[in-house]
């Protein structure tokens with residue numbers, strides 16, 4: 297992989313289908329989906345919200361840009377070491393006085409639910425969660441199955457040669473496998489901080505016939521609670537700007553169609 301030499305290239309084991317294509321899940325997965333009352337997720341996969349804390353906390357994202365934040369603190373890696381820069385897109389006082397529209401836009405609520413939790417399922421018929429980011433920090437816990445995650449740290453940028461455009465700043469990209477085989481480095485629990493792009497796809501269990509896959513079932517807890525106004529999808533232009541040409545070519549299929 298151009299992202300992690302110790303892992304195979306990012307290639308789908310189960311081909312993602314168009315969002316409109318019919319899903320023909322195995323009887324066991326169909327039963328799991330109906331028992332847990334899972335719905336199709338716009339990212340791909342299935343989900344159900346299992347908890348939304350009625351306790352409300354101050355909205356920590358107030359007065360940041362309308363899209364999910366490119367974190368306030370971006371780390372640049374230079375030959376002389378890492379330096380941090382405040383690239384906040386917080387509105388200035390001047391913006392606040394003139395930009396009354398932004399104040400009333402979705403996402404500018406004064407409070408958020410303290411946390412929300414979901415079950416999330418990938419299946420052979422809906423095997424990929426497309427690249428997106430949330431403003432909130434997300435704690436993931438594995439229940440069953442196996443998958444691969446890719447995280448683009450849009451807030452950690454370093455100079456890197458890009459064959460397409462020459463030297464320019466590129467974000468750190470991370471990939472790991474989630475699964476029960478902790479001795480082989482598979483993760484049972486993983487945390488994705490707010491502002492980072494995330495995608496995931498289904499893998500077969502080792503030694504399993506890929507045709508018998510029973511899905512990847514996890515839980516996710518977001519703090520503060522999930523709101524659509526804190527969520528956005530990666531676009532092709534942003535992907536190509538954040539990573540090298542080779543990495544973008546390896547990850548293009550993980551964008552929302």
Ligand code: GUN
Nearest residue numbers: 337343345412413414522
């Ligand atoms: N509604 C749509 N997507 C999500 C999500 O990822 N989490 C929660 N809690 N609700 C959602």
